[in-house]
Amino acid sequence: MSERPFGICVVGLGVLSKNAIAPAFANSRHCRLAGIVTSSEEKAKEWQADFGVPVEGVYSFDRYDEMAKNADIDAVFIVLPNAQHAEYSIRAARAGKHVLCEKPLEVSVEKCEQMIAACQEAGRTLATAYRCHCDPHHRELIRLAQTGAFGTLRLVEASFGFHVKNPDASHSKWRRTQQSAGGGALVDVGVYAVQGACYVTGEDPIEVQGTETKMMPEVYGEVDETLCWTMKFPSGVIANCSTSYTCPINRLFVSGDTGWGELSPCYTYFRDNRLRTHEGAVQLEQIDHFASQMDHFAEACRGETELYFPGEMGMRDVKIMTAIYESVRSGRSVKIEY
Numbered sequence: 514m515s516e517r518p519f520g521i522c523v524v525g526l527g528v529l530s531k532n533a534i535a536p537a538f539a540n541s542r543h544c545r546l547a548g549i550v551t552s553s554e555e556k557a558k559e560w561q562a563d564f565g566v567p568v569e570g571v572y573s574f575d576r577y578d579e580m581a582k583n584a585d586i587d588a589v590f591i592v593l594p595n596a597q598h599a600e601y602s603i604r605a606a607r608a609g610k611h612v613l614c615e616k617p618l619e620v621s622v623e624k625c626e627q628m629i630a631a632c633q634e635a636g637r638t639l640a641t642a643y644r645c646h647c648d649p650h651h652r653e654l655i656r657l658a659q660t661g662a663f664g665t666l667r668l669v670e671a672s673f674g675f676h677v678k679n680p681d682a683s684h685s686k687w688r689r690t691q692q693s694a695g696g697g698a699l700v701d702v703g704v705y706a707v708q709g710a711c712y713v714t715g716e717d718p719i720e721v722q723g724t725e726t727k728m729m730p731e732v733y734g735e736v737d738e739t740l741c742w743t744m745k746f747p748s749g750v751i752a753n754c755s756t757s758y759t760c761p762i763n764r765l766f767v768s769g770d771t772g773w774g775e776l777s778p779c780y781t782y783f784r785d786n787r788l789r790t791h792e793g794a795v796q797l798e799q800i801d802h803f804a805s806q807m808d809h810f811a812e813a814c815r816g817e818t819e820l821y822f823p824g825e826m827g828m829r830d831v832k833i834m835t836a837i838y839e840s841v842r843s844g845r846s847v848k849i850e851y
Contacts, residue, residue, distance in 0.1 A: 519811035520547030520585045522570065522610070524577075524601055525592040526556045529615075533782060534590065535564045537803035543811040544804075546570075547585045550577055550601075577601065581608035588814060590642070590807070591615055594693040595700065599624040606635040611814045613807070615642045616704050618827030620695025622835065625828035632824065638814045641827030643708055645779075647805035649797040650786040651712070654765070654774050657790065658713040664771030666714060666750050671706035671765050673780045674698060674739070674757030680732050688758075690735055697736030699834055703756030705780040707830050709765040710744055710752035717829060718744035718752070722846040723837040729759060742837045 521544050523530050538546045548570030549560050560566045572580060580586055588611035591601055598619045602612045612632060618641050619625045632639035645651045658666060680689060687693040688701055711717060723742035727733055739757040746752070755762060764777040772791040779786060784799035813820035829851065836847040 518545035518547075519543050519807075519814070520545055520587045521613070521807060521811075522548030522550060522572070522580060522583075522586045522589045523592060524550040524589050524605075526551045526553070526560060527592060530592045531560075534592065534803050535560065537801050537807065538564070540801040540804035542804075542808050544807045547587075548572060548580065548583065550574060550580075550589075578604060578608055580605070580610065587611060588613060588638075588810070594687045595695045596620050596693050599628050602628045602639065603631040606632045606637045606639070609635065609637070611638040611640075611810075612824075613640045613642055613810050614824075614827070616827065617695070617700045617831055617834070618824060619831060620700070622828060622832050625824065625831050629824045629828065638810075638820065639824035640810050640813070640820055641822045641824060641830075642806060643822040643826070644782065644802040644806040645705065645708065646712070646821040647809050648786060648800060648802055650776055650779075650788045650795075651709075651765075653795060653797060654767070654776055654788060655712050655715075657774050658767050658769075659715050661769075662790070663767065663769030663773055666748065666767060666769045668768045669710045669713060669750060669752035669766065670754070671709040671752060672755040672762040673702045673705045673764075674755065674760055674762045675702065676760055677758045680758075688736070689733060694736060696834065696838065697733055697738060697740075698756040698758045699737050699740050699837060701756075701758075702780070703740060703754070704830055704834065706754040706756060706765075707744075707833055709776075709779070710746075710754060711830075713765070713767045714746050714748065714750050714752075716746040716748060716750070717851060718746055718833060718849060720745040720846055720848050721833065721836050721840055723840040725841045733758060737838075737841075740837070740841065742840070744833070 589605040591614040741755040744752040766775045774790040782802040788795040812818045840847045
């Protein structure tokens with residue numbers, strides 16, 4: 514890796530950015546916090562004081578495109594409401610910056626296609642921020658599942674959800690609106706279950722069927738609150754999946770005809786992942802997911818490794834989730850073509 518730090522500008526300074534992404538730079542081998550984009554002068558001053566953001570790296574959204582002149586910024590990390598991902602990713606690519614974008618990549622396949630095209634045209638890398646790919650526990654479960662340690666794979670169970678204790682909090686409100694989020698629990702955290710089922714099988718699902726329930730319609734009237742779905746893969750493997758904004762679930766289980774593996778907790782970033790198999794517990798290093806993700810992204814942008822989570826993967830998952838929503842609406846299974 515080049516000795517020069519890979520400069521990343523964080524776009525959107527919400528709770529995730531402040532509590533997880535910004536502190537991760539201290540644990541990064543390759544990256545430095547080179548800039549921020551925010552509409553709040555108060556937040557800008559806070560981040561400068563707490564995380565050492567250089568004054569020349571502070572941008573308002575009105576000055577976003579001026580980032581093109583800042584050679585210390587190599588990439589942006591988009592951490593905005595889902596429906597804003599395309600606009601700021603495309604503008605970053607046109608400014609000559611690589612793009613690491615929080616999941617879901619966008620709210621529609623069409624928007625994802627626009628992001629991919631813009632980055633290809635600019636010769637910049639587009640990555641979907643699927644941090645679990647960089648975690649040793651997930652990598653080991655993938656290796657075991659795909660090298661026959663469990664025999665021929667038969668079944669996957671994948672679930673991720675949490676109880677939103679204060680849905681009226683400012684950092685949670687946008688998640689409850691279809692316009693900003695493009696969906697509810699499924700696109701927010703259920704996408705991790707989609708991901709898990711895909712990467713342990715090494716396949717893309719060809720058919721899905723979903724069902725939804727709302728026990729808090731006064732809160733989640735516009736978006737999905739709790740949703741369960743199945744995914745069928747070309748090999749015949751079936752994945753049973755679930756997600757919710759009203760209960761804590763956090764598990765990835767894969768079983769073959771001779772063994773099984775389970776991650777639980779699985780998708781959170783609190784350094785508490787636990788992997789066990791039919792042969793017992795597997796002890797692995799607990800890492801900073803965001804630092805590892807940014808380091809891998811930096812290496813990929815510099816051509817030193819193949820990117821685990823390209824924009825095309827994010828677009829695939831939006832296509833899968835769109836099919837799940839279609840199934841919920843229609844009450845029928847939906848086949849997926851890629």
